[in-house]
Amino acid sequence: MTLTETILARASGRARxxxxxNIWVNTDVLLTHDVCGPGTIGVxxxxxxxxxxxxxxxKIVIIPDHYxxxxxxxxxxxxxxxxxxVREQHLPYFYxxxxxxxxxxxFDAARGQLKRQYGxxxxxxxxxxxxxxxxxxPGEVLFGTDSHTCxxxxxxxxxxxxxxxxxxxxxxxxxxxIKVPETxxxxxxxxxxxxxxxxxxxxxxxxxxxxxxxxxxxxxxxxPGASALGMDDRMTITNMAIExxxxxxxxxxxxxxxxxxxxxxxxxxxxxxxxxxELSRDQRFVYDQAFDLSALEPTVAMHPNPGNRALAKTLGHxxxxxxxxxxxxxGKTSDFLAFAEIxxxxxxxxxxxxxxxxxxxxxxxxxxxxxxxSVWQWLEExxxxxxxxxxxxxxxxxxxxxxxxxxxxxxxxxxxxxxFPGRMGHKDSKxxxxxxxxxxxxxxxxxxxxxxxxx
Ligand code: SF4
Numbered sequence: 149m150t151l152t153e154t155i156l157a158r159a160s161g162r163a164r165x166x167x168x169x170n171i172w173v174n175t176d177v178l179l180t181h182d183v184c185g186p187g188t189i190g191v192x193x194x195x196x197x198x199x200x201x202x203x204x205x206x207k208i209v210i211i212p213d214h215y216x217x218x219x220x221x222x223x224x225x226x227x228x229x230x231x232x233x234v235r236e237q238h239l240p241y242f243y244x245x246x247x248x249x250x251x252x253x254x255f256d257a258a259r260g261q262l263k264r265q266y267g268x269x270x271x272x273x274x275x276x277x278x279x280x281x282x283x284x285x286p287g288e289v290l291f292g293t294d295s296h297t298c299x300x301x302x303x304x305x306x307x308x309x310x311x312x313x314x315x316x317x318x319x320x321x322x323x324x325x326i327k328v329p330e331t332x333x334x335x336x337x338x339x340x341x342x343x344x345x346x347x348x349x350x351x352x353x354x355x356x357x358x359x360x361x362x363x364x365x366x367x368x369x370x371x372p373g374a375s376a377l378g379m380d381d382r383m384t385i386t387n388m389a390i391e392x393x394x395x396x397x398x399x400x401x402x403x404x405x406x407x408x409x410x411x412x413x414x415x416x417x418x419x420x421x422x423x424x425x426e427l428s429r430d431q432r433f434v435y436d437q438a439f440d441l442s443a444l445e446p447t448v449a450m451h452p453n454p455g456n457r458a459l460a461k462t463l464g465h466x467x468x469x470x471x472x473x474x475x476x477x478x479g480k481t482s483d484f485l486a487f488a489e490i491x492x493x494x495x496x497x498x499x500x501x502x503x504x505x506x507x508x509x510x511x512x513x514x515x516x517x518x519x520x521x522s523v524w525q526w527l528e529e530x531x532x533x534x535x536x537x538x539x540x541x542x543x544x545x546x547x548x549x550x551x552x553x554x555x556x557x558x559x560x561x562x563x564x565x566x567x568f569p570g571r572m573g574h575k576d577s578k579x580x581x582x583x584x585x586x587x588x589x590x591x592x593x594x595x596x597x598x599x600x601x602x603x
Contacts, residue, residue, distance in 0.1 A: 150331035150433070151398050152366035154425040155306040159289045167330040167434070175207065176305075177283055178318050179292035181274050182212040184311075186229040188293055191316025202237050203322035206419070209241040209283050210234060211274040212253075216245055217265065217537040219257040220547035227253040243271035243281070261551045264510070264536035272506030272538035275299040275387065275476035279379075280508050282416035285409055286401030286424035291318060296476055296565065298389040302382035303409060304401030304424055309390065329395040331366040332357075332435035336373030338442035343600035345486065346381035347478065347563070347583035350388040351447040353439065355457025363393030365434065370427070373441045374399055379408045380482040387477045388565050391454035400427050446586045446598050448561075451578035452569050460586050463596035469558040471496065471591035472572070473532075473584055474503030475543040478563025481512040483584040487563070488523050490588035490602045491530040497594035501552035502527055502534040503541040510536045532591075545573040561590045 149157060153165050160171040180188050192200065202208060210230050215223035227245055234242040235249060245253045247267035259265060271277035275296050278284055286304035290297060293315045300307035310324065318324055334353060354361070367389045369382070382399050389397030399405070401424040413420040446460040473479065473487050484504065504510045516523040527534050535541070535551050542552035543564045554560060554573035560580070562572065567579035582590070585599035592602065
């Protein structure tokens with residue numbers, strides 16, 4: 149069995165499963181956020197009763213992250229609905245924006261967008277926060293009410309996005325009926341060249357198979373090139389499985405994974421035991437392709453979909469209005485360090501927005517020092533508008549006052565993961581997806597640029 153089949157067999161109490169089998173799966177963690185949480189809670193109350201209790205308090209993680217730093221009162225109210233539910237059910241894993249469990253969240257627009265407006269437990273973007281807070285473990289099953297839940301497959305677990313109705317059902321039962329996906333294997337060999345990042349790997353692969361090329365399939369990453377990648381890089385790759393239509397993305401857990409997971413579970417006092425899925429010899433794939441990482445070059449997904457691939461070096465004619473670095477995919481500490489490596493000591497030529505994925509990333513960038521200045525300072529001095537309000541921000545547009553949102557037709561290069569029309573605001577905007585290196589180089593030049601010219 150493949151990694152996905154092995155995990156699903158175990159989670160359904162069977163010795164074996166085959167692609168196409170419909171099975172009831174036990175959930176290890178259910179994740180929800182401020183956009184889908186209120187709907188999920190509504191389904192739960194409607195179907196299980198107003199006084200019903202969730203199936204397992206320890207297995208539910210609620211992370212408000214999407215429409216947070218906005219004066220839109222309905223968005224603020226969504227966070228209050230989550231807090232009410234957490235209080236009603238006594239849930240331990242709620243990463244609230246405010247510290248007062250009886251309070252109400254209200255964004256104060258008068259204080260501006262740049263300085264932090266959150267309390268001690270706020271965690272930032274759910275997919276990046278989940279591992280930081282010790283909620284991912286090899287061999288487990290994670291369901292989340294968000295399509296990029298697949299990011300946690302980087303840790304060797306089965307992780308996939310689901311809708312509110314399914315999530316409401318899980319809240320009551322802990323189970324979900326799913327069809328076992330076929331598995332595609334992507335075998336990575338060689339090493340990335342200077343200037344090429346994990347983002348280029350996934351953009352290259354999606355360009356190869358198309359933005360629907362993995363529809364309802366598991367994307368399994370293997371080979372020496374995969375094993376050599378760090379956790380941040382694996383997360384970038386599995387995050388975008390859904391951009392090829394994938395059910396999930398998955399790496400085999402190894403020592404790199406165990407070190408990361410063990411440290412985060414210990415630091416946060418979360419469940420520390422897990423059973424990784426082993427790579428077996430009898431794996432059957434519906435697609436099996438090798439990729440030489442050393443042959444890859446800085447890659448861009450052009451407007452209007454993540455499979456519309458081109459090399460950065462061929463797109464110099466595309467002038468830009470804006471550059472954006474942030475999101476679960478592109479807002480990690482390592483992403484900002486790569487971005488800063490290029491813009492440090494220079495000045496961006498277009499409006500450039502930086503949104504760290506989590507408060508932990510904000511802290512890292514304030515603490516990291518280069519020549520007596522923090523990386524945060526280097527970024528600001530280069531003209532990057534940096535906000536401490538870690539969240540999804542303009543990755544998915546959001547209310548009109550969202551930081552970095554494109555409220556008119558603009559052309560933007562972005563380290564985020566999705567570029568369908570209207571994704572970052574105005575429906576006539578154009579978004580080009582690229583690595584943090586390529587976004588930084590392009591921000592300096594004011595046109596899409598190959599970062600190797602700047603390194
Ligand atoms: S940062 Fe973007 S892709 Fe990630 S969860 Fe938020 S909206 Fe979705």
